[in-house]
Each structure stands twice: as structure tokens, then as C-alpha cells.
Amino acid sequence: MAGARHIGKLVLTIPQEGEAEAVLPDGPLTVRKGAAYIVTGGLRGLGLATARWLARQGAGHLVLNGRTGPDGAVARTLGELTAAGTRISVVLGDIGRPDTAARLVSAATADGRTPLRGVVHCAMVLDDAVVATIRDDQLGRVWGPKATGAWRLHQATEGHRLDWFTVYSSMASLLGNPGQGAYAAANAWLDDFAAWRSARGLPTLAVNWGPWGETGVATGFADRGYRTLTTEEGLRALGVLLAHRRVRTGVLPGEPATWIPAAARHLSLFAPLTPGDGTPAATGGDDIRARLAALPAGPARRTALESYLAEHIRTVLRLSSSTLDPQTPLGSLGFDSLLAMELRVRLETGLNIKLASNFVWQHPTVAALAAGLAEHMGLELTPHQATSPATPG
Numbered sequence: 125m126a127g128a129r130h131i132g133k134l135v136l137t138i139p140q141e142g143e144a145e146a147v148l149p150d151g152p153l154t155v156r157k158g159a160a161y162i163v164t165g166g167l168r169g170l171g172l173a174t175a176r177w178l179a180r181q182g183a184g185h186l187v188l189n190g191r192t193g194p195d196g197a198v199a200r201t202l203g204e205l206t207a208a209g210t211r212i213s214v215v216l217g218d219i220g221r222p223d224t225a226a227r228l229v230s231a232a233t234a235d236g237r238t239p240l241r242g243v244v245h246c247a248m249v250l251d252d253a254v255v256a257t258i259r260d261d262q263l264g265r266v267w268g269p270k271a272t273g274a275w276r277l278h279q280a281t282e283g284h285r286l287d288w289f290t291v292y293s294s295m296a297s298l299l300g301n302p303g304q305g306a307y308a309a310a311n312a313w314l315d316d317f318a319a320w321r322s323a324r325g326l327p328t329l330a331v332n333w334g335p336w337g338e339t340g341v342a343t344g345f346a347d348r349g350y351r352t353l354t355t356e357e358g359l360r361a362l363g364v365l366l367a368h369r370r371v372r373t374g375v376l377p378g379e380p381a382t383w384i385p386a387a388a389r390h391l392s393l394f395a396p397l398t399p400g401d402g403t404p405a406a407t408g409g410d411d412i413r414a415r416l417a418a419l420p421a422g423p424a425r426r427t428a429l430e431s432y433l434a435e436h437i438r439t440v441l442r443l444s445s446s447t448l449d450p451q452t453p454l455g456s457l458g459f460d461s462l463l464a465m466e467l468r469v470r471l472e473t474g475l476n477i478k479l480a481s482n483f484v485w486q487h488p489t490v491a492a493l494a495a496g497l498a499e500h501m502g503l504e505l506t507p508h509q510a511t512s513p514a515t516p517g
């Protein structure tokens with residue numbers, strides 16, 4: 125067809141199934157030798173790791189932004205990058221404020237020779253709260269660096285021929301995460317921002333990262349035994365996504381079922397990732413309550429409630445199977461405030477009840493939770509002692 129030697133029409137049949145070899149598209153290069161790149165949140169965590177990667181790929185000038193200056197260890201890293209031939213400029217300031225993005229662009233292009241070719245937007249602040257209690261100031265703190273910051277960078281880079289603009293989003297906007305409504309919303313905004321810019325011919329990539337285990341704020345996942353992304357894996361993924369000109373992609377470590385909530389696995393987006401997933405449908409509140417009510421007060425009912433709790437706790441901790449001692453403190457299993465909130469929301473949904481926001485912390489073992497829930501639902505766990513017959517006088 126390309127040779128235009130055919131007569132008449134050509135019919136292309138696209139196979140319904142099969143495999144195709146993916147070939148890396150030719151240029152533009154992911155990172156151009158000698159070009160300038162801006163990294164917000166570039167003085168810590170994933171941003172700093174990305175800055176090192178850009179330097180290794182041949183970036184000539186890195187403009188790194190955060191609100192606070194580099195500490196000793198970071199300053200040493202920046203010194204190493206400089207010694208290896210990459211020019212480093214640190215421009216401090218809140219990226220949500222009107223002038224900061226413009227200062228970053230000025231720093232990147234100050235010499236009039238080095239073209240600005242890419243932006244990596246990593247700045248973020250976490251301020252977790254359940255949607256029902258979230259305050260405007262918390263929303264603003266989370267939204268400012270992520271969403272407003274991205275918009276300021278978009279405006280400040282207008283007129284520059286960027287090869288790409290990358291925003292670090294999170295699996296929170298892909299899968300949700302109890303207690304992180306504001307964070308998920310700000311990342312969802314970034315996801316659509318990437319699509320919106322790309323549709324205007326401005327190549328933009330949003331990566332919905334799962335937890336990185338060696339740097340950044342989510343290393344606690346690795347401590348709790350989750351499979352996390354190594355820095356090398358994350359950066360390799362970044363390079364591939366840029367080379368393939370992806371607009372939006374989730375990069376999650378390990379088994380998808382670890383992260384995709386059971387209730388979402390049937391959705392068309394996720395079903396191919398968890399084929400044959402045997403997760404039973406969530407037990408309706410009435411079912412489990414009816415089951416508990418049908419059991420006699422005493423060990424049988426207590427064990428049923430404790431097993432029900434242990435199942436939820438294992439799901440929240442992403443443990444496939446393990447025996448949970450009812451007396452083990454939840455804190456020692458790695459529970460933090462987000463996981464406690466996730467467990468509470470699960471129990472509220474599963475049992476069709478409303479619990480105090482600190483319910484899990486007030487009942488910090490499986491046994492204590494079982495006792496607290498039983499009381500809340502008006503279920504006796506201990507059989508009534510038969511009252512002794514009156515002694516004849």
C-alpha cells in the first residue's frame with residue numbers, strides 16, 4: 125500500500141487474538157544529550173532518584189525544585205552529579221505559587237543555548253483524612269503542589285518545545301485508598317491533565333505508581349512485607365513509558381490482586397489482570413450477621429466473628445494466608461492509621477453498621493475487636509451463667 129502499486133482496494137483484516145511484537149518507536153529520544161529538564165520535588169524521594177536517572181541518560185542541566193534546601197546527603201548527591209558533568213540548579217519555592225514555575229523555566233533557559241526538553245512533576249504533600257471529615261485547608265495543602273503546581277508548569281512552559289511532560293500520579297487515583305480521598309482526587313486531576321495536554325499535541329505522561337520500596341514516602345510497605353518497586357525497576361519503567369509515548373499507565377509491583385480491591389476485580393479494566401480470581405463476593409452484612417445470630421453465644425459465635433475479622437485483617441494487610449492470634453496487637457502487624465481506617469470502612473460495609481472513627485485503635489487486637497463489634501451489634505459472646513436454684517431454707 126505504501127508503494128501505491130496496487131489497483132483497486134485493499135482490505136486489512138485485524139486478527140481478534142494473537143500476539144504482536146512491540147517495537148520501540150524511533151525517536152524522539154527519551155532524554156536528549158545536553159538538554160535541560162525541570163524536576164519538582166526533585167530534592168528528595170522519587171524526584172531525586174529521577175534526577176539522577178536523567179543525569180545518567182545524558183541530561184545537560186537539571187533544575188531541581190522543592191520548598192526546602194538540600195540536606196547534607198542530598199547536597200553530596202548533587203555534588204556527585206555535578207562532578208560527573210551535569211549542571212545542577214536548585215530553585216526553591218512553592219510550585220503552587222504563581223511565580224515559581226516561571227523561575228524554574230528561566231533558570232533552565234538562562235544561558236540562551238540549552239533547550240528545555242522535559243518536565244517531571246513530583247511535588248506532593250500528603251494530608252490524609254476521610255472524606256466526611258476533610259477540611260478545606262487539608263484539600264488545599266494536597267491540591268496545591270500536585271494540581272495547581274502542574275497547571276503553573278503547563279503555563280510557564282508554553283512556547284517551549286518539550287519532548288514530554290511527566291506527572292507522578294499514584295495508584296490511589298486508579299484503585300482508591302480509604303482516607304486518601306484528597307490525594308486520589310489530586311492525582312485523578314493529573315491523570316486527566318495528561319490526557320488533556322496530549323490531546324492538544326503536547327505529549328504528557330501520567331504514571332499511576334504503586335509503592336516504591338527504596339526511596340520516597342511509601343518505603344513502609346516494604347517493611348510490612350509487600351512487594352514494592354525497586355528504584356531501578358521504577359526508572360526502567362519510566363524510560364519505557366516515555367519511549368512508547370504512553371499517556372497514562374499504572375506501574376504496580378507484584379501480583380495485581382494484591383492491590384486491586386476484590387470489589388473492583390470484575391471491572392473491565394481490571395478483570396484481565398486477575399483472571400480466575402476466586403475472591404468470594406463480599407459477604408452481605410445481613411448474611412454474616414444472620415450467621416452469627418444463629419450460633420449459640422459462646423465459643424462458636426466468638427470463633428466465627430474472630431475468623432470473619434481475621435479475613436478482613438489479612439485482606440487489609442494483603443496477606444494471603446496466615447494464622448492470626450486473637451491477642452496479637454494490630455500495631456505489631458504493621459497497622460497504621462490508614463490501614464486502621466481501611467479496616468473500619470470494610471467492617472462498616474460488611475456488617476452494615478457505623479463505627480466511631482477511632483474504633484479500631486480502641487480495640488487493638490482481634491479479640492478486642494470481636495468483643496467491641498459484638499457489643500455494638502447487641503450479640504452476646506459469652507453464654508449466660510444459669511442462675512443457681514434457690515436453696516431451700
Ligand SMILES: NC(=O)c1ccc[n+]([C@@H]2O[C@H](COP(=O)([O-])OP(=O)(O)OC[C@H]3O[C@@H](n4cnc5c(N)ncnc54)[C@H](OP(=O)(O)O)[C@@H]3O)[C@@H](O)[C@H]2O)c1
Pocket residue numbers: 164165166167168169170171189190191192193217218219220245246247248249268269292293294295332333334335336337339340341342343
Ligand atoms: N513514594 C511512592 O512510592 C509513590 C507512590 C505513588 C506515587 N508517588 C508520587 O511520586 C511523587 C514523589 O513521591 P515521594 O514519595 O518521593 O514524596 P516525598 O519524598 O514526600 O517528596 C515530595 C517532594 O515534594 C516537595 N514539595 C512538597 N510540596 C511542594 C510545593 N508546594 N512546592 C514544591 N515542592 C514541594 C517536597 O519538598 P519540600 O517539602 O521541601 O517542599 C519533596 O521534595 C509524588 O507526586 C507522589 O504522589 C510516590
